[in-house]
Amino acid sequence: MMIDITEDKPHFPYFFFFLLQDDSWEIWNSFRLLCEHHSQLSVALDVLNSLPSANSLGRWFGESVRAAIISTDCFLTNARGYPCLSKRHQKLVSGFFNHSIQIVLSGEPVHSLPRINSDLAANNNDNNVDGVQKHPLRPYLDYVGYLYQRMDPLPEQERFELGYRDFLQSPLQPLMDNLEAQTYETFEKDTMKYIQYQRAICKALQDRVPDDKASSVTTVLMVVGAGRGPLVRASLQAAEETGRKLKVYAVEKNPNAVVTLHSLVKLEGWENIVSIISSDMRYWDAPEKADILVSELLGSFGDNELSPECLDGAQRLLKDDGISIPSSYTSFIQPVTASKLYNDVKSHKDVAHFETAYVVKLHNIARLAPPQPVFTFIHPNRSTDKSNNRYTKLQFGVSSDTGSAMIHGFAGYFDAVLYKEVHLGIEPSTSTPNMFSWFPIFFPLRTPISLHPGSSLEVHFWRCCRPSKVWYEWSVTSPSSSPIHNTNGRSYWVGL
Template sequence: MESSNNMGDMPVFYVGQHESKRSVPVSEHVLQQAQDCNYDMLTTPITTSHFHSRVLTLLSSYQAEIEAGTPGSDLPMPLLLAVTSPWIDLASPDPVIASLSLQVFNQEIAYAAFCGVGNVIIQGPSLHSIYSGQGLPQYARAIQEALDVGPYLNLQVLLPMTGDPSWDDSSAVMGHLGPFARSEYLQVGAEEQRHEEKPTLSLPRHLPAVSLQSRWCSEPLRLLVLPGSSFLENKLGYPVLSKPNQAFIARCMRLKTPPWLLLSDVGPIPGLNDPDSLVPVADGYLSASAAADAGDIQSPSPTPAEAGRQQHQKHTSKIKNDPTPHLSYIRYLQRNQPPKSLIERFGSGYQDYLQSPLQPLTDNLESITYEVFEKDPIKYEWYERAIAHALRDWKAQDKSASSTSGAVVVAVVGAGRGPLVTRTLRASETTGVAIEAWAVEKNPNAYVLLQRHNEDTWKRQVTVVKSDMRAWKGPHREDGTYGKVDILVSELLGSFADNELSPECLDGVQHVLNPEHGISIPSSYTAHLTPIAAPRLHTDIIHRLPSDPQAFDLPYVVMLHAIDFLSTKAAPPAPPQDLSQQTKSRRKTCPPLTTRNNLSRMSSRPGNSRIRFPRNPRAIAPPPRGQRRRRRWGSDRRGWRERAQCALLADAVPVPAQWGKVELSTNPVTMESKSKDMISWFPIFFPLKTPMYLPDGAEVEVSMWRQTDDRKVWYEWLVEAFVELGGRRVRLGISEMHSSKKSGCLM
């Protein structure tokens, strides 16, 4: 079925064509013909077969150096992807082969840079080098040297998605240098069954586990190579992709920077022999039968029946007049991508974009900042439900109100531009419970706007007060005294529940709450912590270091997208902490992450938690100053990890269950069921200066401190990695102590 989506709401597919056996450089005619067929780009070899022959001749005579080869092309290449020679072996253990390969490679890189090529595809190291680890440092050094030779080139290393030996076809490449390595340099031994992954993929017919797919999606992918062998045939003989492959492509095309697609060995560019022939454009308008799925086929290579249908496919293609069926199918997928969700549409441009947390306590926010929050379609609706539940409960229990008129006193503290005030008035109207509304806001500019709303929209039903909530004495009465508030409403939750200093703010306004049966909305909130792999974010912070040396000592608010969770076992939701006991003044202890509605002062419990949690995510509450909270996770058994970072997610509960539970959540485990499509709070990201290497089954232990010196609040964090060997718990590594003190939130 054709999609009716707006084309502007669809991801753009940039599709190229690659022939692994192409030995002749692409001409202007070939490039034009490819464009006429609706290809966006082509690959071209940098050198010719004549150059390859000369190298083999020199190798046979053991000459150490090579002369300059015949260059491939002098065309301008804005639409071309250069491909280095597939027959070299940069990771060879034989120094002669390695040296010869490096010289060829550097000459190709230099010539590609001279021709103005923007992107160069490089064959990755052999699977033997990956498995054994031998040659990988040598290969990495060659890539580093190439970046010096062509500093403006984008080098894209081509590797398989999995360690399938069928991908390693170096022996099938005519004249490959690998087999010429001398026996004394070859080590034969057991191969390790794990390998490091690099960020350019060749998709197999059958994808690996979803966990490994997620790992790849966290990498900065630039190209997805779709070999002809990854396609299946449907009942009509048309080439199609399996449903898992379709889903993976759709996921990749939702990334902030979608990868290009490269069709490999799916047939030559049509019409090259007859320049006057009319070639149909692959526009993606296929019938339902032509694009129908092929079903579940488990064979790793074409069966005899599949092979027999290949001739039928060619015949069918001719009948349907489609000389590029693979490209037509990819364009069909492009036209029928699922529509973007509400969060994806709102988050366009915010994905993986690092932002410093807001400081509304010390900074006066701009109108545009308030406007972004007010676009949330869920949060304010849920707040209205919570307030309505509280008002109905108040009426049902016949509670006494704090006003002289008998109306329930409701105060919105930190009112901003007034969206919660509007929702409060609406809840009063729908429940039939009379209220006395107050709006408290310290921002002088927002205060002016609140006064206008009160005149034009709220019909003077609200008393607007310009004051820091901590200094507000409560509703002012005619006799000069100050009353109490029955329902206190705020939205100072932040990304880590307390990173915007909501405990400090709410603690300072608790004295106005009715001590007998006052209600705080939200009544409680809980923060969650989980370790993640985030290579893109780590690279982004590295780029910030020249202008901001403290870049790795800051937590960031970010709409996490291209990440991978390191521990994904299911966990039951953690209940908010019961903090019904009073302790010392908040100024002498760090506030907790949970507030209760009846307290005149927020409280915290001391302690040093050292519980092992092999689940994700887990609740964590900052301890009193000078102590720490510790949580542990077990990493999934799904391949070696080369990077580990730490992200913190908030899970907020605005009202208790007795009023009809209303919950807001940014926790990925519970967000779908509690507050789907909520966009107000992005998670907070705590980076590590040096990524940690985590093998299968390793334990990650995170220690968090929330510190204060009575002037500002900051976080400190440290990560440790452990593994169990011979019944002993051995530390693999420990991160530096990170501290955001220099950029702490001022009180």
């Protein structure tokens, strides 16, 4: 079969049909490679009554699947004589629904209607009820509709994030750029994040000041990067909850946010407790040192919004035995199949977009291996080596029952320890529920990597620092080698 797919043709999707069995992905991948990952290629899966492993099926959710054809042969018969699907088929169909994959029913009816309906059909001129001719596959359609209707509704957070699914965004640069009011407005609504911060501050206050000195000792707390004041509010609520006395310095460099901070302090009557400092935390000369230093400088990859550089600069404001909240954070990556994201990056037709990290609400992806830790930063940083340059080499193995897979890039996450057992993060296995301040980060590969069963993926990540900028570089060296992406920060960097 020869198909002419050229850029000057109308952009309609090309559908190709594959039996959903163990080697069908190999056939699809070979065809895709022949077509140079053309963005208009789409797949229709022919679902059989026998399914491959769950990991093998999972690969397809990162591909451009538009339809799933389910034959009547796949259906079982329930106790009432109606068609139904096995638990594994039900789970697969729910996955199709969740990824907006169209369900197509095919084949001849293999189930007889229960007798009551058969008699009704006979009395109404051979399956003509109330003058409406029923399709012979209607019982199967009704069952698929039933599966759709019984799905749990999306949580409010997921409904809010629907428009962001698989939409590539440039990460914020709050140190180099002043955030807009709308950005603050969005993040300040993340109740769960500030609940966790308040819990951490409560524990820190209780450890810092014993109960018998609660009324006599005043704790100095500095919120560095105070924004429009949600962490100030969380700190004061923690002080009230624990019965501790507090003196707060709210340090913020964004002049627009400082105006809002002044209004908040006046409105809440905090003038005798909160001092507002309009300054970059790295250069402010404080009149006294802090017992507790609180910040929310974390990005989707933990350190990608320059929390290490900011907190290292602000560490001189903290007492030698002082507490930093957060006390540590670790970044994570995992290899993913992400056909849509890859094609979106590819559409720009340049190297720079393949060397940029994106914030994205991941949805149409296949996670091929568990995440692994990349870089960890601890605060306060008592190390004699103050460099924030980092390098790590990681090896990922794909489960043997997955089969071959295509790696389009890496999903990145973080997990932070705020204080002791109180943590905050988006790493899937430990993610904080009902929190929306961070979407994962995505590091694309210029050329996708094919990974065969039994082989391992070796990836290298660098965090590079210069006086004016910080950037990441990444490369794959096994099973095949890729170029080092973003050499010397030529395409993507974060400004200091």
